[in-house]
Amino acid sequence: MSRLRFGIVGTGGIAHHHAVALQALSADAELIACADVQPERARQFAATYEIPHAYDSARKMLDAGGLDVVCVCTPHPQHAEPLLLAAERGIHGVVEKPMTPTLPEADRVLEAVAKHGTKLSVVSQRRWLPAAQRIRQAIDAGKLGSRIILGETYCEMWRDAAYYARDAWRGRWDTEGGGVMMNQSPHNLDFLLWYMGPADEIFGYWSNINHPYVEIEDNAVAVIKFKSGGLGIVKGTVSMNPPRRIHGVTLVGESGPTVSLDCWEFATAQNDIWTIPEDQAKLAEWRQHDQSFGSGEFPNFHAYQLRDVIDAIRLGRDPAVTGEDGRRVVAIIQGIYESGRTGRPVKL
Numbered sequence: 001m002s003r004l005r006f007g008i009v010g011t012g013g014i015a016h017h018h019a020v021a022l023q024a025l026s027a028d029a030e031l032i033a034c035a036d037v038q039p040e041r042a043r044q045f046a047a048t049y050e051i052p053h054a055y056d057s058a059r060k061m062l063d064a065g066g067l068d069v070v071c072v073c074t075p076h077p078q079h080a081e082p083l084l085l086a087a088e089r090g091i092h093g094v095v096e097k098p099m100t101p102t103l104p105e106a107d108r109v110l111e112a113v114a115k116h117g118t119k120l121s122v123v124s125q126r127r128w129l130p131a132a133q134r135i136r137q138a139i140d141a142g143k144l145g146s147r148i149i150l151g152e153t154y155c156e157m158w159r160d161a162a163y164y165a166r167d168a169w170r171g172r173w174d175t176e177g178g179g180v181m182m183n184q185s186p187h188n189l190d191f192l193l194w195y196m197g198p199a200d201e202i203f204g205y206w207s208n209i210n211h212p213y214v215e216i217e218d219n220a221v222a223v224i225k226f227k228s229g230g231l232g233i234v235k236g237t238v239s240m241n242p243p244r245r246i247h248g249v250t251l252v253g254e255s256g257p258t259v260s261l262d263c264w265e266f267a268t269a270q271n272d273i274w275t276i277p278e279d280q281a282k283l284a285e286w287r288q289h290d291q292s293f294g295s296g297e298f299p300n301f302h303a304y305q306l307r308d309v310i311d312a313i314r315l316g317r318d319p320a321v322t323g324e325d326g327r328r329v330v331a332i333i334q335g336i337y338e339s340g341r342t343g344r345p346v347k348l
């Protein structure tokens, strides 16, 4: 079977994870092009990963032809345009989180993907952490009852002035689209929705409390009513110094048991609470496995998601994380912002 030909748009920080992942998937994938509005950055990136073609715009890269999939690794307000250009040319899309900063942009992308019959996957690489998969499997096996009745998700980080000064787009509403909810929390929000299903209504508060050198919110809290009848709590902060738990969720099943996912570092996560009675004998083994797993057979978790995308394209099925999943996360974030502005709950 021929290898799928990938291109990357935006060759800054996270693009390296995509390139390293694609190198690990070289039996099935070939990274043949990259583009960045900073042409020297694209050239250096191409040299590092031996990519044959470097461009100074996504459009030029996509117009050159020969691509099957594009990975969009630009800042969030620059996600929609390359995805639209790709779909129009029959090229599949992988886009970094959050899918887009706004719902109208997400809807335009979903419409284009549906119209042109291409695949779209929004990056949520932490879904492939063994501890995260274990929760999904327990839910699917009915070990938590027929639904999750209470879910809490958190992002507890520290970001300082140097972080926001790193790139011009960080810290402003027009160039970042939001703060701790928009940038740091999509992973947690995706976990909560993946486990609890679609949300119905949200009420939130957000504020910039101790990062006066940026516009966007540094703390946010919200409560969610899910369509299942379950209830959710969202907490995000970039004010916790030192950070405590980077990303995580705690879920209470209808039949009683509680499970949790606690992500500490990029590739480390554990189920620090797991009260499902029949699993108690396995906990020590799971803990040991999670501590030694790292990212397993691949150099990072992006590789697991990109492998899923390759399989989805070849088999004609949906990717594990769809565009609709990405849109649901954007709806939660925008729901929190709107609710905080109006003081009212927002229907989703």
Ligand SMILES: NC(=O)c1ccc[n+]([C@@H]2O[C@H](COP(=O)([O-])OP(=O)(O)OC[C@H]3O[C@@H](n4cnc5c(N)ncnc54)[C@H](O)[C@@H]3O)[C@@H](O)[C@H]2O)c1
Binding pocket: 009, 010, 011, 012, 013, 014, 015, 035, 036, 037, 038, 041, 057, 058, 073, 074, 075, 076, 078, 096, 097, 098, 123, 124, 125, 167, 183
């Ligand atoms: N999945 C994760 O864990 C994870 C981690 C970090 C960042 N991200 C996401 O990745 C995205 C990029 O973040 P980053 O930290 O790599 O940013 P970055 O600033 O390091 O890199 C972005 C690159 O995009 C380029 N760019 C900007 N506009 C462009 C355009 N229109 N066309 C082509 N190139 C353009 C910039 O020149 C820059 O080189 C963000 O959406 C962020 O949320 C995801």
